[in-house]
């Protein structure tokens with residue numbers, strides 16, 4: 001088939017799938033040779049120009065849309081054409097949920113060998129303006145002006161983010177005010193290529209319920225010139241700002257935050273309430289970016305945990321402790337494990353504020369902590385696992401299985417590692433009994449899954 005196809009040839013294609021990068025997928029000819037085509041949607045019939053041919057698949061460019069998919073919508077976001085953030089803005093939200101559910105199903109089947117029917121997909125209560133956190137790179141545009149925005153697709157060119165539909169409008173207003181301040185005071189943005197300059201990222205967080213805002217500048221240095229004026233500017237323009245922080249990041253590379261923070265003004269942490277848990281948030285602690293969806297997620301995880309009162313609950317990868325704490329009233333003892341020390345401090349404070357006297361938190365690596373708990377003879381009845389994208393890995397799952405809990409609730413932001421990890425748990429004596437997709441990140445190619453595994 002490849003031999004018969006040529007670069008620049010125009011072929012008719014029906015788009016039948018969509019990747020998380022937002023590329024439509026169609027199959028051509030009797031061999032069903034796969035093409036990835038940007039800016040297309042499942043259901044499109046189109047004329048596509050062949051732009052790249054590889055051994056097993058190729059890339060195409062949309063030349064003409066013969067019949068548009070019924071799922072297509074026109075994007076209402078002013079910056080979606082240039083920014084690389086939202087890969088699914090060209091289809092309806094309903095179609096997005098259907099497609100994301102399909103991604104989970106597909107990973108389960110292909111990577112885990114699971115055939116299980118999924119519970120109804122949980123959409124985000126609000127598909128727009130749901131984010132409570134933004135991390136804007138700071139740099140210069142082609143005219144040398146300071147630019148605070150988003151990276152353009154597959155590049156480190158910073159484009160304007162004003163009007164972005166994922167964030168509350170005040171985030172763009174703060175970004176603009178910070179840009180004007182840096183320009184007015186001749187404070188240099190960081191330059192990735194040379195490693196010179198000061199300001200690398202503007203990082204903003206807001207408590208959904210409290211309305212409190214934290215503004216953090218990640219800098220290649222120890223201090224900010226005109227810091228007093230900076231605080232004055234922010235707090236006078238934005239009364240909800242209750243914390244202004246410098247994060248010291250002097251390392252080369254693209255990691256956004258360094259591990260040291262200096263509070264310039266106000267509180268070291270902002271507050272919020274999530275699923276009934278009083279939350280303290282330090283700049284470095286993980287916090288769910290979509291508050292309302294996170295409450296849905298925790299509700300499902302709580303249902304899967306099936307607690308009745310006396311159980312020992314282990315919350316691995318607990319961040320600021322919120323999942324476990326949302327269930328603390330329904331179990332006998334809660335143990336949380338988290339690798340970031342500030343997050344553990346937050347978790348302890350969150351437990352205290354929420355009156356969860358049965359909760360304790362350990363700082364450490366999940367696999368070592370799980371092994372230590374297993375050695376100490378701690379036998380959790382229920383384990384909640386909420387790992388980062390790379391998943392749990394064999395050692396952690398080994399240690400968890402050796403504690404022999406009745407139920408394991410896995411919360412995952414990556415269907416591929418979720419399927420792999422659940423397969424491992426199956427081999428260690430667990431059976432997948434319930435699974436449900438939850439949309440925490442509308443309009444982007446990310447999807448969350450909650451799984452219940454029960455001891456066979």
Ligand code: SAH
Nearest residue numbers: 286317318319338339340365366386387388
């Ligand atoms: N359950 C929390 C946080 C989930 S995000 C919530 O719902 O908010 C995953 C968390 O795992 C992050 O806080 C991250 O710091 C932590 N983490 C990442 N690798 C880890 C490891 N090897 N051991 C323990 N925690 C880890």
